[in-house]
Amino acid sequence: MRDDALRALPVRSALPALRSALDSDGTAVLVAPPGTGKTTLVPLVLAGLLDEDAPDRRVVVAEPRRIAARAAARRMAWLLGEKVGERVGYTVRGERVVGPRTRVEVVTTGVLLQRLQRDQELRGVDAVMLDEVHERHLDADTVAAFLWDVREALRPELKLVAASATTDAEGWATLLGGAPVVEAEGVSYPVDVVWAPPARPVRPPHGMRVDPALLAHVASVVRRALAERDGDVLCFLPGVGEIARVAGQLGALGDVDVLQVHGRAPAAVQDAVLSAGPRRRVVLATAVAESSLTVPGVRSVVDAGLAREPRVDHARGLSALTTVRASRAAGTQRAGRAGREAPGVVYRCWDEAEDGRLPRFPSPEIKVADLTAFALQVACWGDPDASGLALLDAPPGGAMAAARSVLTAVGAVEGDAGRATERGARLARLGLHPRLGRALVDAAPVVSARRAAEVVALLGDEPPRDYGDDLGGALRAARRGGDAYAARWRQEVRRLSGLVSESGTDRGRGGTDDHVAGLVAALAFPERVARRTGGSLLMVSGTRADVPDGSALRDAEWVAVAVADRPVGAGHARVRLGAVVDEGTARRAAASLLQEGDEVAWAGGELVARHVTRLGAVELAVRPLKSPAPGLVRDALREGLRREGLGLLRWSKDAVALRERLAFLRRHVGEPWPDVSDDALHARVDEWLEPELSAARRRADLGRIDAGSALRRLLPWAGGQAARLDELAPERFEVPSGSRVRLDYSDPEQPVLAVKLQEMFGLRQTPRVAGVPVLVHLLSPAGRPAAVTADLASFWGDGYRSVRADLRGRYPKHPWPEDPAAAEPTRHTNARLRR
Structure with missing residues (x-):
């Protein structure tokens, strides 16, 4: 045992407080700077390996990365003067080095997550230390939440330590039921x-x-x-x-x-x-x-x-x-x-x-991450929406909904509650993203477990660029490769093959490498199966993608896109890894997206009716449709109105004026007067256009619909308020001369009354509409604007004199009294008045 090295670790000073916290509370948050020995000394102490009189305990240490798990185990074994696999071992994906005497096992958080799903009690484990929790990896957060559940419901004696160099200590302490925070002093140099x-x-x-x-x-x-x-x-x-x-x-x-x-x-x-x-x-x-x-x-x-x-x-x-x-x-x-x-x-x-x-x-x-794997884990744990889990941050609702959609499509969850199915539990145990798990499980019976595992291993750990963008070619390159990637790939193939072979699904044998690669990729990413149309690939999801020049995929009609990105400034995605498939494989992989039926769409400014067989956004077969269902036609016309606007209807001058009056009342009176903005009218189109839309069959029919008549259906008839329209927002206003002048409501803030100045003589106060002062445009005898005012009394007292001085010489035949507020209003000239 390296006693000198053990004594030199600064975290030793915090051990008494850590033991006390675990003895009293069973949980603790350990904050120790890097280099203090928290990862290597604390687990040995918890396991009792440094004290001959301490009882034997089994400790699991969870690290976020494989390299860290291996390194921590090697360091602890070195401190004990042993080899890895004796009293200290490790388990990472595809590699397990432990023995019958192992009391400290270092694992990745992913491995611990799988272990908890198989054995919620963690039988035989006395303490778990979650290391580097400040990194906030999703698996680590999930493991912490599951372990707290285990302590609360099944194993109150299980000791938990959340350890980090720097972290939100108080947040973790609260999460672990008010756990004590233990801080270790580090030795650092400037x-x-x-x-x-x-x-x-x-x-x-x-x-x-x-x-x-x-x-x-x-x-x-x-x-x-x-x-x-x-x-x-x-x-x-x-x-x-x-x-x-x-x-x-x-x-x-x-x-x-x-x-x-x-x-x-x-x-x-x-x-x-x-x-x-x-x-x-x-x-x-x-x-x-x-x-x-x-x-x-x-x-x-x-x-x-x-x-x-x-x-x-x-x-x-x-x-x-x-x-x-x-x-x-x-x-x-x-x-x-x-x-x-x-x-x-x-x-x-x-x-x-x-x-x-x-x-x-x-x-x-x-x-920020894709939550599909997380959603499957929590569904298998029995809390599909994660609402009952102890998490520092709740998962975003949108990301969980998207994850649920994927899991439902692959048969991993069912029902509105998102309960895990037996198939979902099996996928969760594979240690793969559910998409890749689905591909492995469904392809193995068809092409054999090993061949399916070969392609899934390529998809799970993206191959080097020099393997090419053709997945079948990359598969052959990995088989003959002598590089580090190929070695990792072979190890993962062995692991995955064992998982599906154990389940008795290893029956298939058929197909070339290219066929196998295409089938597996299509099963993993059914929404990215793509067909060549118009010079590029159109994915089932609706995304377009390009294939680089010289690619083996360049001339393929159908491609299962495994990896794609979108270059800066590019309109289409770019295929970085894919496999050639045929239509049959595409239909099989994306069967849930296969649809056949009548479609009526608004295209090119007109209705287009067709009977279509499609795979998502990809059309497989099309024929014209002579007598589409009225409901389909109505929906397409609604879409046309949404795209091109309500101007497709016939808007007479009176219809436009009615809409403007209603907008004014909505602005200044509010309910029950309807919102007649474009968005509001589109949202209520069935209420005010239903009879006309049901009768329409083509674009030209929309142009025959009287928008004004239809719009009146939105008036508040039920409460009797509709009868007050002309009172609250009159179409015309009777001025002092007796003329009935149309009000302009084009600006909903304030109506405008444009009238000749002489017709307003004698009116001392500005007219009001629904309590809003009218903006009066006073016109010259020639009908040109002479003044604008929303305060007639002020204008007669001040502004009128300058207008009179300017216009009386130009229009001598018209009356220009010195006191307009007391003068007789008129529509006529002086000569007409004398007669």
Whole structure:
């Protein structure tokens, strides 16, 4: 046992408080900075492996990543002076290293989730430690909620510890029933910050794309760090592709080793990173090195400032990663790596002024990711809407509805409550996204378990670009490949084959590699089966996609699209991985989307009636329809009105005026006067246009409908208010001369009365309509505007004198009295008045 190493771990100081919290409450939140030993020392203490007098306990440690689970188990075994698999072991997907004496087992959260679904009591487990909970991975949040359920309902003696370097400690404490918060002091050294932005602006990340100019700059900053500082350099990059590109740009660095660390890295590389080397090292790493692993020898950190977060990728149908700006919390974690063993420095590849605009924390996966797998897990747990689970963030309703739709389509849940079916429980146990589980289960009886598993393994871990965009070709490349991807693929194929072979479905044998690839891809993504029309592929979902020149898929009539993206500025998606299929396979895979029936649509400004057989948005067969059902015609006419507007109807001058009067009353009186805006009239079209629409058969019939007569159906007849229309909003107003002048209600704020000035003599106060002052346009004898006022009394007293002076010389035949408020109104000239 490495006693010196154990005694040197700073988390030891927090152990008494942690034991006390677990003894009294059974739960605790442990906050310990990176490098304090929380991941390696605490599980050994909980299991009683460092105290001969302590009772034997079995402890499960859940890590968010496979690389972290393996590394933690190896480190704990080393501290005990043992090999992995003795008293400390690990289990990750496709790999299990445990023995009969194992008392601490490190697992990924995904593995623990599957274990809880099989055995809700976690029989034989005394304590569970959830590590790195601050990362807010969806599986980790789900496991925490399930474990709290287990403690509350089945195993109150089960000890729970939520551990993190930095976290919302109070939030987790509340979630775990008021758990005590235990904090450990870390040993850290000062870290200087060097702001090292690119000399010229770089394009922001888009999807998985990162501007090559930024990566070239990061490589130059790594060289700068090597020249300016001693020790190893740890460089944070968002993904495997960026790591490979920067490694290529660094080239040969003399006596410096360049290591690439990510979740797909071979075990030998992972082991090398966790041990100090004989030479200086540059470690290019993803976010896996932020907190889950300790990299010795690091004195400098170069941070590209980017991260990968999951988002719902509607073009792919799975939760996909996208490149985003790293949060300030992640930046702090990364910088801290330089101060683990001695004073260090962090080179940040962005401007200091930009730092304050970064998000404080990364987005919780439950808020941004595809929730299909989560929805299946909670349905199998017995809480389909997750309303009874202890979650820091509730799942968004829209994302859960979309997930429920997918699960219903694959037969995993049923009923309005979304209860898990027997098939759903089986899919949940596969450890796959439900789409891929459906493809594996349904394809195995047809093409054999192994061949189905081969394609599903390709879809679950997207193959390298150099395997090509043809899924059948990628399958053959993986079989003959000697690279790290092919090795991982073979391991996953063995796992998946065993899962479906055990169920007795391994009967099928037929079909070429291309046929098998197409069938499996179509079963996984039925809404992305696509047919070539108009020079591009039209998916069943309605999305169009293009295939690159030179692709094996270029001339195929039918393609099952497995992976697609949408380039910046492109109108169509771009196929990155797909398989050729035939119409029969398309119909089989997307059977739930197959429809046949009469359709009447508004197309090109006219009604088009057809009998159509379609697969979603893809038309398979069409013939003209002579006598469509009246209901279909009516719906199509409604759509035409929505698209092209109510101007398709006949709007006489009186109809327009009626609509304007009603709009005025709605504005100033409110109920019961109807809303006659376009949106409101479209929403109530059946109420005021029903008889006319039912009789219409074509566009021309709409033009014969009198909109004014139809509109009167919306008047408040029931309450008797309709009779007050002319009182509240009269069509015409009788002016002092006796003329009945039409009011203009085109502006609903204020009606306008345009009348010759002489006809308003003697009217001292401005007329009002529904309590609103009328805006009076006073016209010259020639009918041209002379003045505008909403206050006649003020105009007669002040404004009239200037108008009179200006117009009396031009119109001498018309009366221009000095006191208009007391004068006789008239429509006539002076000569006419004298007669």
